[in-house]
Amino acid sequence: MICPFCKVDDDSVIDSREADGGAAVRRRRECNRCTRRFTTYERVERTERLTVVKRDGSRVPFNGDNVMRGVVAACGKRPIAAEQKEELVRTLEDELYRDFEKEVPSAEIGRRVAARLRALDDIAYIRFASEHQDFRTIEDIAAEVKAVQESPRDVKDQRQLFE
Ligand SMILES: [Zn+2]
Structure with a gap:
């Protein structure tokens, strides 16, 4: 995942948990270069x-x-x-x-x-x-x-x- 701060694609997932009652997975990530943290969500793609x-x-x-x-x-x-x-x-x-x-x-x-x-x-x-x-x-x-x-x-x- 590209870091939103320094734009480098090098991070570690430091926490992963269910979100929105299981509709999503929330991942807390830390950039290995600038060490700032950001969050990503993985969810099922809506086709309609x-x-x-x-x-x-x-x-x-x-x-x-x-x-x-x-x-x-x-x-x-x-x-x-x-x-x-x-x-x-x-x-x-x-x-x-x-x-x-x-x-x-x-x-x-x-x-x-x-x-x-x-x-x-x-x-x-x-x-x-x-x-x-x-x-x-x-x-x-x-x-x-x-x-x-x-x-x-x-x-x-x-x-x-x-x-
Ligand atoms: Zn960064």
């Missing part, structure tokens, strides 16, 4: 890609990188580790492939990303929601901020906010 149906009805292939860009933008400089963001996108992707057969509405992806961000960080959540949910006015955002302040940060309770 999901299609995202946008609000205007257009269709594009699902791409986890696009989800990651939205998450990274929402998180900004908040203290959220890169691994947490990766984990968010990865588990969301698994969930989407489990719940949808061929097509998934972009609004549904937005709702699920928002629910996950809310469990992670209130500010990142509000940023994401104000970009992607139908908040039209500053009052809409203020109302959501109030809802965040008043309700417990429990993942199970969040779905209903978006349904």
Whole structure:
């Protein structure tokens, strides 16, 4: 595996374990040249890609990188580790492939990303929601901020906010 830091292909696996309930193998690696550590995941390749149906009805292939860009933008400089963001996108992707057969509405992806961000960080959540949910006015955002302040940060309770 090529080291993401020094780009040399020379590393040792220092830890290997099941991840995502057995759906993946997580390997912790150490570069033999720069000694920095990085993580790789091995999982079954998906042969059928999901299609995202946008609000205007257009269709594009699902791409986890696009989800990651939205998450990274929402998180900004908040203290959220890169691994947490990766984990968010990865588990969301698994969930989407489990719940949808061929097509998934972009609004549904937005709702699920928002629910996950809310469990992670209130500010990142509000940023994401104000970009992607139908908040039209500053009052809409203020109302959501109030809802965040008043309700417990429990993942199970969040779905209903978006349904
Ligand atoms: Zn290296």
